[in-house]
Amino acid sequence: MxxxxxxxxxxxxxxxxxxxxxxxxxxxxxxxxxxxxxxxxxxxxxxxxxxxxxxxxxxxxxxxxxxxxxxxxxxxxxxxxxxxxxxxxxxxxxxxxxxxxxxxxxxxxxxxxxxxxxxxxxxxxxxxxxxxxxxxxxxxxxxxxxxxxxxxxxxxxxxxxxxxxxxxxxxxxxxxxxxxxxxxxxxxxxxxxxxxxxxxxxxxxxxxxxxLYKQLILEQEAVKELLIHLYKDHGDSGVLKLFNEMHSLEFDDALINDYLADLCGGNVNDSLIDWIDDLHEEIEDNDKRKERHELLSLIGNVSVLFDDWDDADF
Known part of the structure; x- marks a missing residue:
């Protein structure tokens, strides 16, 4: 060599x-x-x-x-x-x-x-x-x-x-x-x-x-701070406007903290997955179900520029 x-x-x-x-x-x-x-x-x-x-x-x-x-x-x-x-x-x-x-x-x-x-x-x-x-x-x-x-x-x-x-x-x-x-x-x-x-x-x-433990705690805190911002802020940014315009599905409030615990740990709760799957199936109108999936696909999609959609009508 x-x-x-x-x-x-x-x-x-x-x-x-x-x-x-x-x-x-x-x-x-x-x-x-x-x-x-x-x-x-x-x-x-x-x-x-x-x-x-x-x-x-x-x-x-x-x-x-x-x-x-x-x-x-x-x-x-x-x-x-x-x-x-x-x-x-x-x-x-x-x-x-x-x-x-x-x-x-x-x-x-x-x-x-x-x-x-x-x-x-x-x-x-x-x-x-x-x-x-x-x-x-x-x-x-x-x-x-x-x-x-x-x-x-x-x-x-x-x-x-x-x-x-x-x-x-x-x-x-x-x-x-x-x-x-x-x-x-x-x-x-x-x-x-x-x-x-x-x-x-x-x-x-x-x-x-x-x-390393404090690093992981900081990552969890970052997720929590983002969730707080999304919950409290009613600003005019495109992504928040999309959040506000979409109707919320029904959740069992008693399980919310369990869902958040898994989310902050980098996991998605199994019961949450099953619940959402059932709720989506209950949307009888195929066009509305398809539209919801399409709107959900925009959230977290880094190729979507929401700021350009500030005046969009969702």
Whole structure:
């Protein structure tokens, strides 16, 4: 491999990998943010899988930057071909001379255990999904061992444990990003660069000013402030005029906060989807149903310039 090919690999390929790693980590944090309990095996798998893959990619990016020639098999550590976070960390430490925090090591242990023993555990006859729950609880109990995870708990009680996982994930991600940034500048590559509008930038850049948990809280607050503005403002902008002119469907007011909770968490409530689907079907006039779908398609469509429609008659 020529020198310029090595530079391209370390600068361009690894920068792409950095963006991918950040997306996995962000998805893990968002999934954890939406947790209301630990009962669903599919939710825990999504959280741990995305977190494990994202952190592993960061470890491997750093090692690829540190190895003089990644194509020379004699210099490539065996751990690059496997999935062992603890083993990868040993080599990262050898090259960087730095140590990850104690909580970071515990998180690596959680991810390594999950990835190698639980990722495909459902394909093993006799597997009990409660083992995965116990694995995750074992990590969370480091924050407060007195909490009884078997008892039903209110969302407000569960919040400290979500915050703990998300923040440790963010700290670990930023630890490896700082190593990548330092090594990239040392060898003259642009591996540290990110799309400023990507989720990866929220993981690696925004969290230099605030924790990953606070970043997600800020995103929820942004959604809430927008909803408040839409509810309170009766201005003449095109999109608000469209809102005011369209008739509202009937909702169960007692469920509104449940719908908003999911919306702020990046999800759409299942019962809300079913309810809206039924209400749309109840519109007997096909032309009116089609018109409503067309008007709804305008909302959130960035190619529509509502300001040009201020005087439009909807």
């Amino acid at each position: 020529f020198i310029d090919e090595i530079w391209d690999f370390k600068s361009i390929n690894m920068a792409h990998e950095l963006g991918i790693a950040g997306e996995f980590i962000y998805d893990s944090a968002r999934k954890a943010m939406a947790l209301r309990n630990l009962y669903n095996d599919y939710e825990l798998n999504s959280i741990l899988y995305n977190g494990a893959v994202g952190i592993e990619r960061l470890q491997k990016i750093y090692l690829c930057l540190s190895i003089p020639n990644p194509m020379d098999k004699s210099t490539v550590p065996e751990c690059l071909k496997k999935h062992n976070h603890n083993e990868l960390e040993k080599h990262v430490k050898e090259y960087s001379g730095k140590c990850i925090s104690a909580n970071g090591r515990r998180l690596l242990g959680l991810f390594s255990e999950y990835y190698n023993h639980y990722r495909y555990a459902n394909y093993v006859p006799g597997y009990n999904s409660k083992k995965l729950k116990s694995l995750f609880i074992g990590f969370l109990k480091k924050q407060n061992g007195k909490f009884d995870f078997e008892e039903p708990c209110a969302a407000v009680q569960f919040e400290p444990f979500k915050r703990y996982y998300i923040n440790e994930l963010g700290k670990t991600a930023n630890y490896y990003y700082s190593l990548i940034d330092e090594k990239a500048r040392e060898i003259g590559t642009y591996t540290y660069e990110l799309d400023s509008y990507s989720n990866a930038s929220r993981v690696f850049w925004s969290t230099q000013r605030r924790s």
